[in-house]
Amino acid sequence: MNRIYKIQKVMLVKIKECEAIPITREKSLDWERIHMVGCAKIGLSLAGRRGVDPDLAAMACAVHDFGRIITGINEGHAEAGYGPVQEFLAKLGFVTEDEIRQIAIAVKNHSRKGEIGSPLEELVKDADLIDFRQYGFDFEREDQRLRYERIAEDIG
Ligand SMILES: [Fe+2]
Structure with missing residues (x-):
């Protein structure tokens, strides 16, 4: 099983766990599942032409809405995911420290659609x-x- 598969699998487990949190959600967990897989796939297809490592691209895309998945809140969800996503990725054991750092920055900045960041962002x-x-x-x-x-x- 490669990391592109693994990250989506662990995200599905995480989303499943979030079903038990009694909060009001602005986006449904069904949407979070669909969007997580869709983004991972699209990220993978963009990676080659952007010069981004395919594993890194798919992993960052799969976790980019981590903040909203755990809080249910859309406003500020990119920033809200920054710390928690690092903890989450570190526990998995298949993402390097450098990758975690790059992914967390991409998570934090992904709502800033008017700004230009790193190729991964x-x-x-x-x-x-x-x-x-x-x-x-x-x-x-x-x-x-x-x-x-x-x-x-x-x-x-
Ligand atoms: Fe988002």
Whole structure:
């Protein structure tokens, strides 16, 4: 079993555990499952042309909404995931310290769609928007729309 499979499998377990937390959720856990797998797949397909390691791309995409998965709150969820995702990844035993550091930064910054970050950060932001849009949802923010237009031009 490779790490791309493993990270999605452990995220499905994590999401399952979150079913027991009695909180109001802005996005359903069904959506979190679908979006987690969708983003991992898209991240993997973007990795080669972006010069990003495929494992790193898929792992970062799979965990990017960790903050919302554990809190149920959308506002500030990227920043909310920064610490918890590091703890989560460190316990898995198959993600290196350097990868955890890079993934956590991508998690923290993924909502800043109007800013440009590292290739991994950019890949996570783009995978997030591509996956969201493919289900027919409309973007709420201008920075999301502008980024998506650029991606759409780029990938046709
Ligand atoms: Fe997000």
